Amino acid sequence: MLVKTVRGLERIAASRIEEILTGAKAIPRPSGYLGLVIVEGVGEPERAADLVRHEVPEAEKILPVLAMASADLEEIAKAAAEAARGRIASGESFAVRTTRRGSHRFTSIDVNVAAGAAVQRATGAAVNLSYPDKIVWIEVLGDKALISVTSGREERKKTYPGKPYVRRALGKIVVGQMPYVDSLEACRKMGVRIGRAAQTFEIGALYVTPHKPVEGKQLAVFLEGVYEGIESRYEIQTRTYHEKPRRVPVYVQDLYQFVRDKRGKPLVVTSTRGEPLSKVADELAELFRSGDEVVVLIGAREGIPTGVFRFANLVVDLAPGITISTDHALTSAIVGFVTALEEKGVFEVHSNPKI
DSSP states (O other), rough: EEEEETOHHHHHHHHHOOOOTTTTTEEEGGGGGGGGEEEEEEHHHHHHHHHHHHTTTTTTEEEEOOEEESHHHHHHHHHHHHHHHTOOOTEEEEEEEEEESSSSSOOHHHHHHHHHHHHHHHHEEEESSSSSSSEEEEEEETEEEEEEEEEGGGGSSSOOOOOOOOOOHTEEEEEEOOOSSSSSSHHHHHHHHHHHHHHTOOOSEEEEEOOOOHHHHHHHHHHHHHHHHHHHHHHHHHHHHSSOOOOOEEEOOOOHHHHHHHSOOOEEEEEEEEEEGGGSSSHHHHHHHHHHSSSEEESSSOOOGGGGGOOOSSEEETTTTOOOOOOHHHHHHHHHHHHHHHTTOOOOEEEOOOO
16 A cells, blocks of 8 residues: 655654554555655555555555556556456546656656556446546656556546536625724735735625725724735736636725625625624525625725615624624625535536546
8 A cells, every 4th residue: 555645754654554453564655755655564455455544644645556557558558458357447537647756768757648548448338537436646756656546536636527616706805804903013914914804705895985084004004004905916926816806806995885886786884783694695696696796895994884784784792792893894794604505505516527
């Protein structure tokens, strides 16, 4: 059996595996390869893999080794086909995932192509590189190749067929955020946190909406923090997202004028004076389905003035009995909305492309 761990936890995982698998020998970092444990003497590898899966949280992936071959392209393909026969049905789909460690004349892609063709001939199964029913794992360690076949669920992807996709829907949200007014350092820190939250969810726009005169320096420092938070999160999204992120725009407008300008748009006020989110989930879902923009008002230290409530479609209490701090209010609102809207089937879902 081959076990993959977080780097640095190989010896801990090996020790625990030897405790639960009587007579087995667990070798951490075989040949110096980090993040790996080879387990010998496991008896039935698939049964042993189930035990490790339920007892060893340090194990990231548990691959029962069903075949071994020399690090030769033809031998690997032949062994992969033998391992797949009887484990992958003709009506299922599969993918080959290869990781090489060491120096070889072939690439991982070469192995995927050769082994994939051999498995397809042996099983009659279709290839699906995105969301396969089964995965053939080929782990090349120096001069040996270890081969495993598992369910496709062993590969935990961020997206999968039927999983809701919320980014585009969250772009409908325009937040009116009252500015946080306190010491300059507190203003800046609060601005950073609110800016990061707004950019995390890529909302449509963030309006800073004072409802009465604010000392200029406090507002300026708060806004500097907001922009800093947006930029720091945007940089991370740019590096890690497979889709290009959208930088959240920021505006400043008096709260009452902001509400006037948004007349005709669905308006949701967050307040401890409102109804629990669970009770108004149907109405919230209808607001998101009916328009291209949903306006959400969030207070800071002081709540939203109650005169604005008359103009709201909904007044929502996100956590009845709890006053949410300003730096967590935007995040709490969006997470609460996502949960309610997902239950009501508002979001689009991923399809299952066959590749």
